Amino acid sequence: MSATSGERRLRADAQRNVERLVDAAREVFAQRGVDVPLDDIARRAGVGNATLYRRFPTRQALLQAVYRDHLEQVGARAQDLLASTAPAEALATWLLELVRDGSSSRGFTATLKTALHGEGADAAWCRSLVHNAAEQLLARAQQTGAVRPDVTAIQLLKLANGIAFSTEHEPDADRQAEQLLSLTLTGLRPT
Incomplete structure (x- = not known):
C-alpha cells in the first residue's frame, strides 16, 4: 500500500x-x-x-488495502472496455469479470459490499471507483438501447455482488456465475 x-x-x-x-x-x-x-x-x-x-481502524479498511490493486484494476478494465468494446458487450464483459473475481476470492465480495454500503472516508475511494466504472459502462449501454433506462449502477453492482457471493464457495463457481449473470443481463434488456 x-x-x-x-x-x-x-x-x-x-x-x-x-x-x-x-x-x-x-x-x-x-x-x-x-x-x-x-x-x-x-x-x-x-x-x-x-x-x-x-x-x-476497521475490517473494511484492511479489506480495501488487501484488494486496493485489484479494485484499481477493475476501474482500469472498465476504462479499457469503454474505449474498445461495443457498449452492451463492454458492460457484460466487465460484470462477468467482476462476478468471477468475487466468486473466486473469499474477500473480494466483502470488499465490493463495502464499496456499495461503506461509510466514511476509508470507503469513499472504493465506492467511487467501482460506482463510477459501473455508471459509465451502464450509461453507454443504455444510450444504445441495450439496457433498460430504469436500471441504476447501484442495482447492477448489487446484482453482481449477489451473484459473486452466492457462487463463491461452489466447485463450479465460474460456470454458475456466468449462468446467473446471463439470466440477469436478459432481464436488463428492454422489453
Missing part, C-alpha cells in the same frame, strides 16, 4: 508493518475467510494488535 497524495508518508519501519499486515491479511482471508479475528492477522504479521488497529 503506497501513500497517495492525501496521505502522510510513513516511516520505513511503519511502512514495512503495513506491508506485513496486508500480506498476512491476504493469506488469512484466502485461507479462512474475511470474518477471521483481526488479532490473528496481527499475530501472523508479527506485529501487535495496536499497530493493526492504528493502521486499519
Whole structure:
C-alpha cells in the first residue's frame, strides 16, 4: 500500500508493518475467510494488535488495502472496455469479470459490499471507483438501447455482488456465475 497524495508518508519501519499486515491479511482471508479475528492477522504479521488497529481502524479498511490493486484494476478494465468494446458487450464483459473475481476470492465480495454500503472516508475511494466504472459502462449501454433506462449502477453492482457471493464457495463457481449473470443481463434488456 503506497501513500497517495492525501496521505502522510510513513516511516520505513511503519511502512514495512503495513506491508506485513496486508500480506498476512491476504493469506488469512484466502485461507479462512474475511470474518477471521483481526488479532490473528496481527499475530501472523508479527506485529501487535495496536499497530493493526492504528493502521486499519476497521475490517473494511484492511479489506480495501488487501484488494486496493485489484479494485484499481477493475476501474482500469472498465476504462479499457469503454474505449474498445461495443457498449452492451463492454458492460457484460466487465460484470462477468467482476462476478468471477468475487466468486473466486473469499474477500473480494466483502470488499465490493463495502464499496456499495461503506461509510466514511476509508470507503469513499472504493465506492467511487467501482460506482463510477459501473455508471459509465451502464450509461453507454443504455444510450444504445441495450439496457433498460430504469436500471441504476447501484442495482447492477448489487446484482453482481449477489451473484459473486452466492457462487463463491461452489466447485463450479465460474460456470454458475456466468449462468446467473446471463439470466440477469436478459432481464436488463428492454422489453
